[in-house]
Amino acid sequence: MKAIAVTPGQPNSVHLRDIPEPDINSVPEGKGVRVRVLKVGVDATDREINDALYGNSPPGDDYLVLGHECFGVVEEVGPNVRRVKPGDYVTATVRRPGGSIYDSIGTYDMTSEETYFERGINLLHGYLTEQFVDSEDYIVRVPQGLKHLHVLMEPMSCAAKAVQQAYECQRRMKVWSPQRAFVLGAGQIGLLASLILKLKGLDVYTLARAPGPHLKSEIVEGLECTYVSTSETDLEQLAKQVGKADLIIDATGNSQVAFAAMQALGLNGALVWTSITGGKRKSEVPSDKINIEWVLGNKLLLGSVNANREHFESGIKDLAMGEVMFPGILPRILTSPVAGLENYQEMMRLLVEDASALKVYVDVAQE
Numbered sequence: 001m002k003a004i005a006v007t008p009g010q011p012n013s014v015h016l017r018d019i020p021e022p023d024i025n026s027v028p029e030g031k032g033v034r035v036r037v038l039k040v041g042v043d044a045t046d047r048e049i050n051d052a053l054y055g056n057s058p059p060g061d062d063y064l065v066l067g068h069e070c071f072g073v074v075e076e077v078g079p080n081v082r083r084v085k086p087g088d089y090v091t092a093t094v095r096r097p098g099g100s101i102y103d104s105i106g107t108y109d110m111t112s113e114e115t116y117f118e119r120g121i122n123l124l125h126g127y128l129t130e131q132f133v134d135s136e137d138y139i140v141r142v143p144q145g146l147k148h149l150h151v152l153m154e155p156m157s158c159a160a161k162a163v164q165q166a167y168e169c170q171r172r173m174k175v176w177s178p179q180r181a182f183v184l185g186a187g188q189i190g191l192l193a194s195l196i197l198k199l200k201g202l203d204v205y206t207l208a209r210a211p212g213p214h215l216k217s218e219i220v221e222g223l224e225c226t227y228v229s230t231s232e233t234d235l236e237q238l239a240k241q242v243g244k245a246d247l248i249i250d251a252t253g254n255s256q257v258a259f260a261a262m263q264a265l266g267l268n269g270a271l272v273w274t275s276i277t278g279g280k281r282k283s284e285v286p287s288d289k290i291n292i293e294w295v296l297g298n299k300l301l302l303g304s305v306n307a308n309r310e311h312f313e314s315g316i317k318d319l320a321m322g323e324v325m326f327p328g329i330l331p332r333i334l335t336s337p338v339a340g341l342e343n344y345q346e347m348m349r350l351l352v353e354d355a356s357a358l359k360v361y362v363d364v365a366q367e
């Protein structure tokens with residue numbers, strides 16, 4: 001069957017190849033699920049893997065099938081599968097467990113081992129192919145009524161984890177009812193995090209460079225959040241105007257912004273970093289000022305990667321709520337379909353060159 005793959009370590013090696021079909025019996029205990037892939041989302045991670053900034057093949061292979069944001073339909077299930085049945089729409093988690101205690105209790109997104117396993121990213125093949133097989137443990141059902149949001153499930157799981165982790169950590173405060181959030185970046189994670197925070201009742205300011213109106217600013221406002229163009233009002237000015245934030249989520253992909261955000265966080269607040277920055281950028285920060293403010297203000301910095309089943313499930317609920325509260329807004333994120341696996345060059349072109357492509361995804365097959 002066809003797959004879009006790269007040769008890890010070799011820049012711009014993206015290609016179409018033929019790979020063996022998966023076998024449902026390769027999953028032990030009759031818990032295998034065979035999924036026919038319908039759509040796969042791609043993002044900066046895929047671009048950076050194709051730039052050979054990171055990414056590794058599974059042992060024994062010299063290629064890596066790309067794609068970690070999947071949406072498909074169940075075709076066949078093993079005898080002991082109970083969570084899904086043929087015909088169900090599904091997505092799948094990205095990480096697979098290693099050997100730490102966190103891996104063994106289903107929180108593989110919190111592994112304490114250096115080596116992590118991520119489908120389509122590190123040491124495991126991804127979903128940009130015609131079908132895949134996995135254990136039901138990693139397959140998450142997508143409600144029929146949300147199938148039009150298909151590839152957003154995985155990015156949403158990452159946003160859901162980032163927010164949940166902040167709340168979890170803030171239990172240190174005994175009482176914490178954040179009112180103001182700054183979300184940095186209006187890409188998929190920024191927009192989805194804005195939705196989650198809005199649903200939690202915060203005043204959400206979503207920041208990105210370009211002055212509106214444009215698609216991103218319209219989506220932000222459609223979610224009843226406030227769009228702020230940093231070329232008009234930078235983070236420092238915003239903090240002066242409306243006050244520092246109780247919670248900041250950085251999803252810009254820019255480490256300089258991630259560090260700069262430390263100066264816009266209020267007392268007892270939490271700053272969450274979610275960007276994977278494969279580059280070598282350096283930045284100068286007023287470290288004495290930040291240091292004293294952070295100590296005197298009991299501020300928290302937290303990194304959040306990936307997501308487990310629970311985050312997928314809660315993210316899906318928030319997507320459903322988002323569609324009910326703000327009808328028709330979320331589908332606008334899904335800007336840029338690519339027709340078929342054969343069009344992998346077009347997929348990369350959109351990722352690399354087209355700044356207006358908010359979400360690129362491959363239409364792998366029709367239902």
Ligand code: BGC
Pocket residue numbers: 043045068094118121154155158276305306307
């Ligand atoms: C994916 C995450 C993954 C991360 C780091 C992101 O693009 O959405 O699931 O953990 O990359 O590899």
Ligand code: ZN
Pocket residue numbers: 043045068069155
């Ligand atoms: Zn991703």
